[in-house]
Amino acid sequence: MIDKDFTIVIADDHPMLLSGLNEELTRNGYNVIGQANNGAKALDLILKLQPDIALLDIDMPLMTGLEVIKTAKEKNSETKFVILSFHREPEYVVQAKALQIDGYLLKEDSFVEIDSCMETVLSGREYFSNSFDTASLDSASEEMTKLKTLTPSEVTILKLIASQKNTVEIAEELFVSTRTVEKHRSNIIDKLLLEKGTNTLTNWALLNRVLISKI
Structure with a gap:
């Protein structure tokens, strides 16, 4: 059973999805300390509140979730970053791996998988949704190899x-x-x-x- 004594910031530009995620996390005993509806606000909350985990959508106004992660890491943020998105395309997985994010979930995943992801990333390991097949993750690694x-x-x-x-x-x-x-x-x-x-x-x-x- 995961120890839920850690802090979370969540960001999504869809009000209903943001509200629903907050309610679901709170109902399950998680400590959500900040919510953002755009990338710039998400970055500001992450740098000010220094949450243990940030759950971020990719497509947001002002800054994308990936840009938030890149900037926060450049500012030496120690927050664990988890993408929560509809995007499963290889190019997004490649960018996520390049940024060395901690987790990548799909919005179609069940809440049980969010539990598993948080437990995994807090233990220092990478977590990608079970909806991703091994071939797509391997392909993402190959793209990075090509760039080198x-x-x-x-x-x-x-x-x-x-x-x-x-x-x-x-x-x-x-x-x-x-x-x-x-x-x-x-x-x-x-x-x-x-x-x-x-x-x-x-x-x-x-x-x-x-x-x-x-x-």
């Missing part, structure tokens, strides 16, 4: 692409030719095993900008 094959120059260019700079702007910033940037882009696409296309790398970089910021 990039050269420093390729990483720099990928970060600039993620910041929505085009080839000409990147060339000007790095004092290289557009041809050099295009060559790097082609190499990055090959190393990440992406389909070749005009906007393939740009779309991938924008979707995975939190992950890219960690390399």
Whole structure:
């Protein structure tokens, strides 16, 4: 039986979901010390209240849950971070693993799984919802491995692409030719095993900008 003598901050931009989660946690004996309906407020509560666990949605105004986690970790927060989201797509799992979050639950999970997750992360272990299959988690680890094959120059260019700079702007910033940037882009696409296309790398970089910021 889990010892519930620890503090929790929860964040979700849907009022009914936030209220329902708070009521369910409180009814089950958990100590919820803060609620937020946007990412900026969630970050503020985490840094001020220093909860043991933060349960965060991904899609929130002002800052996403992943951006909250990244910023809090940069400020040396010791809070355990658990994502609670509808998103099960591989790109979100990859970003979660890159941020070394403690847990990832799906909103379709039963409350029993929330219990299991909290017990696991408080013991210092990682917890991903049982709804995730092993193949998708392994695939996320493979994506991170691919990123590690990039050269420093390729990483720099990928970060600039993620910041929505085009080839000409990147060339000007790095004092290289557009041809050099295009060559790097082609190499990055090959190393990440992406389909070749005009906007393939740009779309991938924008979707995975939190992950890219960690390399």
